[in-house]
Amino acid sequence: MSKYKCVIFDCDGVLVDSEVIGNQVLVDMANEYGANINIEYAFNHFKGSYIDACVEKIKKLVAHPIKDGFIDEYRHRSYEAFKENIKPVKGVKYVLDNLDLPFCVASSGPEEKIKLNLGLTNLLSYFEGKIFSCYAIQKWKPEPDVFLWASEIMGFKPEECLVIEDSISGVKAAKAGGFDVFGYTEHDYKNELQALAARTFNSMEQLLKMI
Template sequence: MSKYKCVIFDCDGVLVDSEALSNGILANLANQYGANLDIDTAIKIFKGCSMTMCIEKIKTLVTSPIPDDFEATYRKLSVEAFKKQIKPIEGIAEVLDELELPFCVASSGPEDKMRLNLKLTGLLEHFEGRLFSCFTIGKWKPDPAVFLWAAETMGFKPEECLVVEDSYSGVSGALAGGFDVFGYTAHDVHNQLKGYPTLEFDNMNQLISLINQAK
């Protein structure tokens, strides 16, 4: 029997394959103001960050001021892209069908974005009533607050829960909250998670077995 009683999933990069899409749009927008970012660099510096943090980083890279509607423009363009191109992470649908433990999702993104992408990828039915957004509480990863809120609402202590994350800030937040965290590294091209999570894995087909083997 697994040591875990509940699983808390991150959304972007763990449930839905959105990182390249969203960070590509962010880079393209920032480049209009002189940032000179490629997609690889954008993923490295923005992955797992709140929009506020992303904008602060962009301000240090641009050669002309970004407009007040920068975030609104990004949100609009990203929704358009998600509707055309978003896909579930390979293997995650099978994981959710087979997972016998209670589970939920805790994301740095707004709940409407989370809900849209989960719906577009056919995953929303697994998470209705169990969506936890940093925007709701006004605290973002690496602050552990969203994980603590999710665990408490689900009825479990941090040590009873497993967090599944793909970003350094998400892993940091989970560890700070007293959670074990499995780092999903399939798209960790810069090895930012190496040696940091409780355990690393690169194929969603491994997850159920890893959870069941945890003692």
């Protein structure tokens, strides 16, 4: 029997395989301003963050001012790219079908993005009424607020919940809120999550046994 009563999933990179897609769009747009970065840079500096913080980092890399409409353009381009290429994380549907605990999603992305990507990957029905976006409370990871909000609404204490994350900021946010957190390491190219998360795994096939 699991010691946990609820599982809180991050979205990007945990439920949907969106990290490469979204970060490549951001890399392309930054390079249009002369940033000269690649996808590895994006994973090291943008992954798990929210777009406003990413733009502030890009501003320090380029000589010309970033246009006011940069974020709106990013949303448009990335949403189109998601529609073309996004897939569910391999094995996650099996996890959701067989997870015998309440669960929800808590993400740094805006709710419209969460719903778009869950819908495109046929996962939205699992999370109706259980979507928690940092934008709704204007608090972003590594602050723990979105996880604390999610656990409260779901009806559980932090110590009763398990968070599944794939980013350093997400793991730090969960730990700051008093949650156990497992790190999904498919895109953890520098093996950074192992030192932070309670446990790590690189395949969704492992997760149910761990819980």
